[in-house]
Amino acid sequence: MTLAERWRAARPPAAGVHVDSAACSRQSFASIDAATQHARHEAEVGGYVAAEAAAPALDAGRAAIRALTGMEDAEVLFTTGSSHALDVLLSSWSGERTAACLPGEYGPNLMALAHHGFDVRELPVDGFGRLDLDALGTVLATDPPALVHFTVLGSHSGIVQPAHDIASACRAHGIPLIVDAAQGFAHLDCSAIGADAVYSSSRKWTAGPRGVGMLATRSDLVSDVARLRLTHGETNVGLHLGLSVALGEHLAAGPDAVQARLREVGAATRTALADVAGWRVWEPVEEPSAITTLHPPDGVDPMSVRARLIAEHSIVTTYLATERAPKEMTRPALRISPHVDVTDTDLETLADALTAVTR
Ligand SMILES: *Cc1c(COP(=O)(O)O)cnc(C)c1O
Numbered sequence: 001m002t003l004a005e006r007w008r009a010a011r012p013p014a015a016g017v018h019v020d021s022a023a024c025s026r027q028s029f030a031s032i033d034a035a036t037q038h039a040r041h042e043a044e045v046g047g048y049v050a051a052e053a054a055a056p057a058l059d060a061g062r063a064a065i066r067a068l069t070g071m072e073d074a075e076v077l078f079t080t081g082s083s084h085a086l087d088v089l090l091s092s093w094s095g096e097r098t099a100a101c102l103p104g105e106y107g108p109n110l111m112a113l114a115h116h117g118f119d120v121r122e123l124p125v126d127g128f129g130r131l132d133l134d135a136l137g138t139v140l141a142t143d144p145p146a147l148v149h150f151t152v153l154g155s156h157s158g159i160v161q162p163a164h165d166i167a168s169a170c171r172a173h174g175i176p177l178i179v180d181a182a183q184g185f186a187h188l189d190c191s192a193i194g195a196d197a198v199y200s201s202s203r204k205w206t207a208g209p210r211g212v213g214m215l216a217t218r219s220d221l222v223s224d225v226a227r228l229r230l231t232h233g234e235t236n237v238g239l240h241l242g243l244s245v246a247l248g249e250h251l252a253a254g255p256d257a258v259q260a261r262l263r264e265v266g267a268a269t270r271t272a273l274a275d276v277a278g279w280r281v282w283e284p285v286e287e288p289s290a291i292t293t294l295h296p297p298d299g300v301d302p303m304s305v306r307a308r309l310i311a312e313h314s315i316v317t318t319y320l321a322t323e324r325a326p327k328e329m330t331r332p333a334l335r336i337s338p339h340v341d342v343t344d345t346d347l348e349t350l351a352d353a354l355t356a357v358t359r
Pocket of ligand 1: 079080082083084106109151153154155178182183200201202213
């Protein structure tokens with residue numbers, strides 16, 4: 001069996017075509033079962049006793065996160081998602097409140113930065129919104145921010161950002177770097193970034209359960225009170241187990257093999273959708289990610305297109321409102337984000353359906 005076939009066989013069959021992994025992937029039987037079994041175990045032996053029994057499996061999950069971020073000495077904390085992880089870091093921050101981000105920064109992250117009193121300035125980019133490495137040095141040297149917050153792969157675009165380069169530049173200028181890997185983790189190689197903190201969500205490319213996230217960080221970036229809330233506050237242990245199982249499956253599949261297949265999927269998706277009348281694929285065909293952004297023809301509303309694709313064709317995609325990246329998006333778009341198991345037939349079905357609902 002190929003990686004794609006194994007991935008597909010490991011989970012319940014999709015009711016239609018699911019090309020929405022950047023929003024929420026499909027969980028495996030093993031991940032679903034881990035959370036379910038834990039709930040049963042809680043009922044049998046008591047919630048706190050069951051949590052003790054789950055500790056080794058959760059440690060394995062944390063070890064997987066350290067391996068996948070290449071942060072061997074990092075403290076790893078389970079959160080409820082990426083936004084929660086960022087909130088933990090920002091509320092713990094004791095330095096000056098200035099930060100630099102890409103113009104394509106995720107809208108809710110910008111809101112969190114503003115909420116925590118950060119003054120945000122923009123990192124230089126090219127026409128694709130990709131970090132401009134030539135201009136970066138000057139920007140960081142002239143008016144250095146206290147913190148760089150860098151989203152390695154956006155929610156609104158499949159353009160892969162040079163995380164390793166920003167990390168080198170930050171290190172050279174002594175600026176701490178926080179990386180939002182909500183879309184990058186278990187999708188791109190995040191094992192050699194060299195950031196001070198990396199966070200992600202379980203439900204996206206890792207294909208774990210919803211309602212969970214992870215933070216790998218230098219310990220001094222998390223305040224005692226924030227840590228106490230995370231480690232002793234109320235939490236859904238079963239979901240942490242589900243995530244740990246999904247991480248184990250990802251490691252077993254081989255992160256390199258998954259990344260290579262996702263690059264192939266991105267190129268196949270952009271090729272299959274290149275000729276759908278009126279729609280424009282934003283990313284270069286060979287952009288090394290599995291996220292494809294489609295800009296609609298004039299007068300076509302991608303929100304209703306998404307709804308009709310579900311209702312009339314059982315195809316799940318994402319509607320991208322401009323709030324996702326308010327400083328970069330000028331109009332709404334449609335996002336296509338298949339996982340490793342997408343087939344040529346799925347992509348043809350999608351192209352035909354898109355043509356049908358656009359007419
Ligand atoms: C989804 C997403 C988030 C938020 O993740 P949650 O787990 O929903 O909090 C943050 N940043 C990016 C780039 C995302 O795609």
